[in-house]
Amino acid sequence: MAQPTEALFREDAYLTEAQATVIDVNDRGRIMLDRTVFYATSGGQPGDTGTMTRADGTKILIATTVTGDSKDEIIHVPAEGAALPDVGETVTLSIDWERRHNLMRMHTACHLLTVACPFPITGAAVGETESRIDFDMAETIDKAEVTAALMQMVEADHPVYAQWIEEAALDANPRLVKSKNVRPPSGTGRIRLVCIGDEASIDSQPCGGTHVKTTGEVGAIHIGKIEKKGRENRRFRIRFGPPQL
DSSP states (O other): OOOOOEEGGGTOTTOOEEEEEEEEEOTTOOEEESEESOOOSBTTBOOOOEEEEOTTSOEEEEEEEEEOSSTTOEEEEEOTTOOOOOTTOEEEEEEOHHHHHHHHHHHHHHHHHHHHSOSOEEEEEOOSSEEEEEEOOOOOOOHHHHHHHHHHHHHTTOBEEEEEEEHHHHHHOGGGOOBSSOOOOOSSSEEEEEEESGGGSSEEEEOOSOOOSBGGGGOSEEEEEEEEEETTEEEEEEEESSOOO
């Protein structure tokens, strides 16, 4: 069993650089470290990209980051043809911060959308300029009204923060889980909640992703399109910026 990686981004999503030790390079050239600032693809949020710098100054371009057999195994995937570090080597990590920050803003916006549209979630994908959430709903809803509800929460500049609860507390309050078909990973004894608003007054739901510190940091967003994907399935597309006339 591979050694778990300390996920520094879980405690500080704004940490862009860190030093780490290489603990494994597998036969496909994928790199594992003892600790990392690179978020691994999960929960609809893409894995981070960036660089890994060796002691001699050589930079290894990281094309994406994924998980292994468990969420605690974080694998850094180098660009094709990149040099590989040695096991035991110390490297300096640096994420593509502009890309990550856009994903943090978008992921937070997705949480706000689940407040504006309180229906079971059937799918989601976070992107740098556009994200989507699929809801189990048959109602007709006006995208301008949803946009207005989103911007009201953005402009209120609510705090966004994480807290941990025991798995038993989640079992006692299953409404915290908004996904219709997917439950948070269990077995560790505790669950990470992302909360919005003082004392989670706006929202609270299990999530392992990265988010901004306040809703105001999301900036201007709007619903670009609402698509009918079935008799009881609607796809909402969130985009940065004000609505286009």
